[in-house]
Amino acid sequence: MRSRPIPLCWRSWLSAVCLALPAYLVADVALAQEAAPGAVLPAMAERVTACTACHGKEGRATADGYYPRIAGKPETYLFNQLQNFRDGRRQYPMMNYLLANLSDDYLHKIAGFFANEHPPYSPPVPPRVDSATLERGRLLVTDGIKERRIPACAACHGAALTGVQPAIPGLLGLPRDYINAQLGAWRNGVRKARQPDCMATIAHALTPEDINAASSWLAAQPVPPSSAPAASLPASLPMACGSMTQSSGAGR
Numbered sequence: 600m601r602s603r604p605i606p607l608c609w610r611s612w613l614s615a616v617c618l619a620l621p622a623y624l625v626a627d628v629a630l631a632q633e634a635a636p637g638a639v640l641p642a643m644a645e646r647v648t649a650c651t652a653c654h655g656k657e658g659r660a661t662a663d664g665y666y667p668r669i670a671g672k673p674e675t676y677l678f679n680q681l682q683n684f685r686d687g688r689r690q691y692p693m694m695n696y697l698l699a700n701l702s703d704d705y706l707h708k709i710a711g712f713f714a715n716e717h718p719p720y721s722p723p724v725p726p727r728v729d730s731a732t733l734e735r736g737r738l739l740v741t742d743g744i745k746e747r748r749i750p751a752c753a754a755c756h757g758a759a760l761t762g763v764q765p766a767i768p769g770l771l772g773l774p775r776d777y778i779n780a781q782l783g784a785w786r787n788g789v790r791k792a793r794q795p796d797c798m799a800t801i802a803h804a805l806t807p808e809d810i811n812a813a814s815s816w817l818a819a820q821p822v823p824p825s826s827a828p829a830a831s832l833p834a835s836l837p838m839a840c841g842s843m844t845q846s847s848g849a850g851r
């Protein structure tokens with residue numbers, strides 16, 4: 600077992616986790632078992648109970664609320680994020696804590712497990728903004744803003760917005776608050792991806808109104824039945840993204 604104190608209940612919206620504390624502690628022990636050499640490990644689905652407490656059964660979070668779905672995202676994208684939390688490029692205390700002692704090898708296994716889960720998505724939450732905002736969001740996502748050199752989100756996240764292998768996540772099926780928070784985190788430097796960090800450049804070019812429009816439109820879209828990430832993009836990326844190239848630190 601690890602000796603660090605368990606960081607709980609920093610924020611009021613985490614209170615559901617506090618209530619689930621006993622189950623969570625047992626699950627945390629199961630997750631940590633990779634550290635014991637030669638131990639007979641429970642099945643992966645059992646070991647990731649600590650994760651599904653927040654991310655939902657089979658990694659399927661709902662579109663309402665904050666927790667992002669992790670099921671079915673590109674494997675390298677998930678691996679990059681697990682590494683980002685472990686190594687401090689993304690901040691969320693419970694995630695940083697859970698992953699702190701895990702090896703790259705184990706992070707690959709966890710990423711592979713969730714990448715291969717494909718539970719259906721829940722229907723989108725009806726938008727709470729006016730139609731002009733939604734239209735502004737749609738245009739930004741599908742066309743970008745040429746005068747301001749902002750590429751269409753779809754140019755990288757895929758025409759169907761379901762992501763692209765190996766490392767670009769889909770933008771549908773995510774809660775609006777989560778999308779807003781991620782773009783805000785890139786703007787204020789709390790979330791970082793490998794350099795060149797294209798999302799940091801894009802987030803800085805967006806105004807708060809752009810972000811609200813894009814997240815409102817995205818969160819109002821249903822996820823198509825074939826929600827798998829595209830195998831590749833039809834054209835090259837409009838901007839270089841470091842997440843698409845595995846550095847030596849992220850290698851297998």
Ligand code: HEC
Binds near residue numbers: 652681693698709
């Ligand atoms: C206490 C609740 C909680 C637990 C437990 C938890 N997560 Fe998370 N996780 C979150 C939140 C909240 C975020 C988004 C944080 C942010 O704002 O960047 C997140 C983000 C992620 C992301 C990035 C998602 C994306 O689309 O970028 C991955 C991957 C992830 N978690 C995997 C896991 C795994 C694997 C476990 C188990 C080892 C786990 N999480 C346990 C709450 C949790």
Ligand code: HEC
Binds near residue numbers: 679751767793
């Ligand atoms: C040049 C390519 C590119 C463009 C254009 C782009 N993105 Fe991204 N986006 C990425 C990459 C690469 C990642 C993964 C970054 C990482 O590894 O953390 C990402 C990640 C994200 C995430 C995090 C998703 C999650 O599950 O945490 C959000 C939100 C996002 N992009 C929104 C947008 C929006 C909105 C637009 C349009 C205004 C946009 N992106 C345009 C490449 C791009």
